[in-house]
Amino acid sequence: MDRIAIIGASMTQFGVREGSWICDLLSEAAMGCIDAANVDPQDIDQVYVSNMASGEFEGRTGIMNALVHDIGAIPAYTTRIDQTSASGGAGIYAAWQSIASGHSEMTLLVGGEKMTHTSTSHATDIISTLTHPVEYKHGVTLPSFAGLISQLYLHEYNASRESLAKVAVKNHKNGIDNPHAHFRKAIDIETVLSSPVIADPLRLYDFCPITDGSAALMMCPESTAKEITDDYVVITGIGGATDTHVVHERRDPTTLDAVINSSKKAYHMANKNPDDVDVAELHDMFTILEILQSEDLGFFNKGEGWKAVEEGLTDRDGTIPINTSGGLKSKGHPLGASGVAQVHELYHQLLNTAGKRQVNADVALACNIGGFGNCVITTILESI
Amino acid sequence: MDRIAIIGASMTQFGVREGSWICDLLSEAAMGCIDAANVDPQDIDQVYVSNMASGEFEGRTGIMNALVHDIGAIPAYTTRIDQTSASGGAGIYAAWQSIASGHSEMTLLVGGEKMTHTSTSHATDIISTLTHPVEYKHGVTLPSFAGLISQLYLHEYNASRESLAKVAVKNHKNGIDNPHAHFRKAIDIETVLSSPVIADPLRLYDFCPITDGSAALMMCPESTAKEITDDYVVITGIGGATDTHVVHERRDPTTLDAVINSSKKAYHMANKNPDDVDVAELHDMFTILEILQSEDLGFFNKGEGWKAVEEGLTDRDGTIPINTSGGLKSKGHPLGASGVAQVHELYHQLLNTAGKRQVNADVALACNIGGFGNCVITTILESI
Numbered sequence A, B: 001m002d003r004i005a006i007i008g009a010s011m012t013q014f015g016v017r018e019g020s021w022i023c024d025l026l027s028e029a030a031m032g033c034i035d036a037a038n039v040d041p042q043d044i045d046q047v048y049v050s051n052m053a054s055g056e057f058e059g060r061t062g063i064m065n066a067l068v069h070d071i072g073a074i075p076a077y078t079t080r081i082d083q084t085s086a087s088g089g090a091g092i093y094a095a096w097q098s099i100a101s102g103h104s105e106m107t108l109l110v111g112g113e114k115m116t117h118t119s120t121s122h123a124t125d126i127i128s129t130l131t132h133p134v135e136y137k138h139g140v141t142l143p144s145f146a147g148l149i150s151q152l153y154l155h156e157y158n159a160s161r162e163s164l165a166k167v168a169v170k171n172h173k174n175g176i177d178n179p180h181a182h183f184r185k186a187i188d189i190e191t192v193l194s195s196p197v198i199a200d201p202l203r204l205y206d207f208c209p210i211t212d213g214s215a216a217l218m219m220c221p222e223s224t225a226k227e228i229t230d231d232y233v234v235i236t237g238i239g240g241a242t243d244t245h246v247v248h249e250r251r252d253p254t255t256l257d258a259v260i261n262s263s264k265k266a267y268h269m270a271n272k273n274p275d276d277v278d279v280a281e282l283h284d285m286f287t288i289l290e291i292l293q294s295e296d297l298g299f300f301n302k303g304e305g306w307k308a309v310e311e312g313l314t315d316r317d318g319t320i321p322i323n324t325s326g327g328l329k330s331k332g333h334p335l336g337a338s339g340v341a342q343v344h345e346l347y348h349q350l351l352n353t354a355g356k357r358q359v360n361a362d363v364a365l366a367c368n369i370g371g372f373g374n375c376v377i378t379t380i381l382e383s384i
Helices: A022-037 A054-058 A063-070 A087-100 A120-128 A133-137 A142-156 A161-176 A189-193 A222-228 A257-270 A287-296 A305-310 A327-331 A335-350 B022-037 B054-058 B063-070 B087-100 B120-128 B133-137 B142-156 B161-176 B189-193 B222-228 B257-270 B287-296 B305-310 B327-331 B335-350
Strands: A004-011 A046-050 A077-082 A107-113 A197-199 A213-221 A233-242 A279-281 A363-370 A375-383 B004-011 B046-050 B077-082 B107-113 B197-199 B213-221 B233-242 B279-281 B363-370 B375-383
Touching: A004 A022, A004 A087, A004 A222, A004 A335, A022 A054, A022 A063, A022 A107, A022 A213, A046 A063, A046 A087, A046 A335, A054 A120, A054 B054, A063 A077, A063 B233, A063 B375, A077 A087, A077 B087, A077 B233, A077 B375, A087 A107, A087 A213, A087 A233, A087 A335, A087 A363, A087 A375, A087 B077, A087 B087, A107 A335, A142 A197, A142 A287, A161 A189, A161 A287, A161 A305, A161 A327, A213 A222, A213 A335, A233 A257, A233 A335, A233 B063, A233 B077, A257 A287, A257 A363, A257 A375, A279 A335, A287 A305, A287 A363, A335 A363, A335 A375, A375 B063, A375 B077, B004 B022, B004 B087, B004 B222, B004 B335, B022 B054, B022 B063, B022 B107, B022 B213, B046 B063, B046 B087, B046 B335, B054 B120, B063 B077, B077 B087, B087 B107, B087 B213, B087 B233, B087 B335, B087 B363, B087 B375, B107 B335, B142 B197, B142 B287, B161 B189, B161 B287, B161 B305, B161 B327, B213 B222, B213 B335, B233 B257, B233 B335, B257 B287, B257 B363, B257 B375, B279 B335, B287 B305, B287 B363, B335 B363, B335 B375
Parallel strands: A046 A077, A046 A107, A279 A363, B046 B077, B046 B107, B279 B363
Antiparallel strands: A004 A213, A004 A233, A077 B077, A107 A213, A233 A375, A363 A375, B004 B213, B004 B233, B107 B213, B233 B375, B363 B375
16 A cells, blocks of 8 residues: 655744634644645645644634635545544544545645633643543542652652653753744753642643644655655554543553553554654653653663663663654643644654754654543654 | 445434433443444444534533543544534544544444533534634624525525425424434424524524434444444445635535535445435535535535425435434434434435334435535445
8 A cells, every 4th residue: 555645744833822813823834834745725635633622722613614714725625633632643643544545635634722822720621621520520630640650650660750850851952942842941950840849749840831833744645745745754653542531540550551552553554663763752741751651662661761861862862862842841732733743843853854953763753642641642654 | 445334323312311411422322332233342443423512512521532431442542523513424434534544443433412401592602613703703603694595595596485494394204203303293384484583584493403412333344344244334425525614705605515525526436426315314404404405415406405395305205305314403413413313314224224214225325514514524325
């Protein structure tokens, strides 16, 4: 079968986008991607919009229909994809399936979220509706889970608190070189450890911010890509999996089974092993999550991800650079955009167009997490 | 390529489901479908949930992750599909693509919406967020469009007001024989014409109700279906298309281009003509919509759909029975469920298990409309 190619990628400035609303952000990323891919909007067969909650955040729905109109792509088919904080990854999977099914020769994926116009407490209230209501009622929100699981991880594996902080320090350092990042500011371990406690032992700087932004990808069969450009990358593996929606029912809270199961599918499809991966974008909504993923994806043994961070193995010049984009931590986390922006970064890494962030990479992996690993999508990309 | 089969279908009672919430309704339909298809939940690869607005209606998101947990299908991949009032049709398309892409051997689709627990004005406020905000600000809501376009249609084609009412009368009559329908009550033309004006010339009984409910389908490659059961139907055509999001920009408001374009794709794929269709479920959110669709799908010439209704051609014993289930008008319209429930009806019609509603059919068509034709999905099904 024809492999599926990404022939263009674009993203808006991430951050506080005052005066821009969800449809503005989606259109901006979409038009950037149409330009980058040099595609006529009328040649687009399907458009997927990854977005968790435009209705809750902005009182606006039908944003995918508005987008298709705005970019001149009518009569292209469209739908909205919501997989909570993994909506972007789910959009990649939907776009991939649209082409692999033979029903689209050109699919545009646009992910975005507009979040900063409301109060932080209202925004986190909206986000927390994705957890199980019984856990939520008892105060176990996503940040609480992160705190509890960090406690457990530090205890079980004798890990250092500093290693968690080091994830934030590393990702902020990478973000300085990303012109699209929300924060472009160096921090040190002391910054993290002296910031306000959010969910013990995690502090403010262990968490990603609330951010506005959008990102887009243009995808088509490789045979079509070849006729259009020499600069494309291919998706060679993709898989999705769920874990318990009730987090306390998990066999081991420090293991994300949906990361294991989704990546197993992606590795198998791509015929790759964890050792083959040269660069990865992981879902560092909380610092602990990056470490857990780096283990559950097979980059490091269980309980040793924290050491890898301390030893600099995940730094830009390490053995497996993680979150060269700055990650969710520094780039920001507009829910529906994040999974798309991960692949935006890897697209540029594989094409050698990542500027100061460039690493040496032929095989790249993105891991996008919904909830606390409630559903996960892993994507493997390769240069041609 | 292997065709894609539906091996089981289920739906909940539609109506006012006091005490049931969105996750209860989805689970009820899903478990009914798992039983009907006789499939082990652990054999399900992907689960799609069609739902427009659980966050807005109920303050609950992540409902697809909750469902997969509830029905014992972990680690199946899942995502939520929103295409406003056509979320069900979009879910069918997503499920179809999941199997056609080779990434799922068994896909469960569950559509549902819980709407009646809030006030009618709040519910319609939520729904109206799907229209263009500028039109909305000027009072042009979906019912207003329906009124304006009805005026135009009656004028342009010299149609009778009674023909619109007859759509409601026919669908209520069909609904009497559908145990799942919200309303099982005969009405006559006088009932419609004497009900309160909503958007002149349309009156209360020209509109579908606000309803709770859920419906589900189990889908797999036909080769797999053959091993499991003799009682299945196949999807032989499916297509989706958009029209302008700003309704007043359309070339002819009485023509739904997205119905024309999506059905063109479906007919082409199935290698069928409108004349081949034996039974259809159309999106009769408003009585006028059923007539417009019956023309734009090619069942009748433009401007003659109203005559066909008057002549009884769309009655159960007519040449092309439309909405044998009772349609949205009598069965109810829980947004995310409706497109799935359309196919639930056709599945039974094609398998000769539609009870008192049974017509003679080998080829069936479902047309599910998002907004006022902003995005439309047409599906063609056949008996084996």
